[in-house]
Amino acid sequence: MSDAAALPGQPRGLVVSGPATERAVNVLAPNPSAMTLDGTNTWLLSEPGSGLAVVVDPGPLDDGHLRHVIDTAEKLGKRIALTLLTHGHPDHAEGAGRFAELTGTAVRALDPALRLGDEGLGAGDVVTVGGLELRVVPTPGHTSDSLSFHLPADRAVLTGDTILGRGTTMVAHPDGRLGDYLDSLRRLRSLTVDDGVHTVLPGHGPVLEDAQGAVEFYLAHRASRLAQVETAVEAGYRTAAEVVAHVYADVDRSLWPAAELSVRAQLEYLREHGLV
Ligand SMILES: [Zn+2]
Secondary structure: OOOOOOOOOOOOOOOOOEEOOOOEEEEEOOOOEOOOEOOEEEEEEOOOOOOEEEEEOOOOOOHHHHHHHHHHHHHOOOEEEEEEOOOOOHHHHOOHHHHHHHHOOOEEOOOHHHOEOOOOOOOOOEEEEOOEEEEEEEOOOOOOOOEEEEEHHHOEEEEEOOOOOOOOOOOOOOOOOHHHHHHHHHHHHHHHHHOOOOEEEEOEOOOEOOHHHHHHHHHHHHHHHHHHHHHHHHOOOOOHHHHHHHHOOOOOHHHHHHHHHHHHHHHHHHHHOOOO
8 A cells, every 4th residue: 555655766657567676577467557657567577688588477367467567578689588577466366377478487486376387486496598597585574475586696686565666565464474474574674784785676567776765664654654553552442443543644535444354364363472
């Protein structure tokens, strides 16, 4: 979901299809909404000089979009050799089966139900295609199957819905858990501090050029929301819906159903830690 606060390192509010780093091109899907911001970013990745490309998140089941991704690769002289998924939400993964059919590629994901082909995807995996190297970073929390992909050659990380290019994301309780999400943000922070990652290629919204600033903002935002929820519970707001109406009063009502899932995740976290 999208809060009003601007993110550190956000150069401008517009998202355009096209090159983002030396190895990453965004093909924006035509599915804008309050939840998906400008639409889903379908990432086309390729090593310079190589004829092979990897696609991360084909997006919704929209034939026009899927063909546009393939056309974009062809215009760059690339053949799509592999499809990866950051997680199973339909705005990222629904088109994967059809895309695999159109491209003849395998689909690799953490969730076995989303895979097409023999290979899974998980912690410690390094995916190499035509000289391009992607390191798989497990980042559960938004969902239990969320992965990020570290692209060391561009000092970039593809974050799916774990970090968005604008506003903040939701913890999709009960599948998504807040404790996992905070651990994932800390894992991403260590990529920025220890591995020199400075660019976030998000699943929605614009590219962020201050990855560490974005992660710190997300951690601070989660801490302040958690404190607000804790205070609301202490003040007598009991149900998730009551807490949302109180704590998320500043957020557009169309996002309240998503906020309620995040609040459920926060209530669970507070209870597990003996804080309420
Ligand atoms: Zn999602």
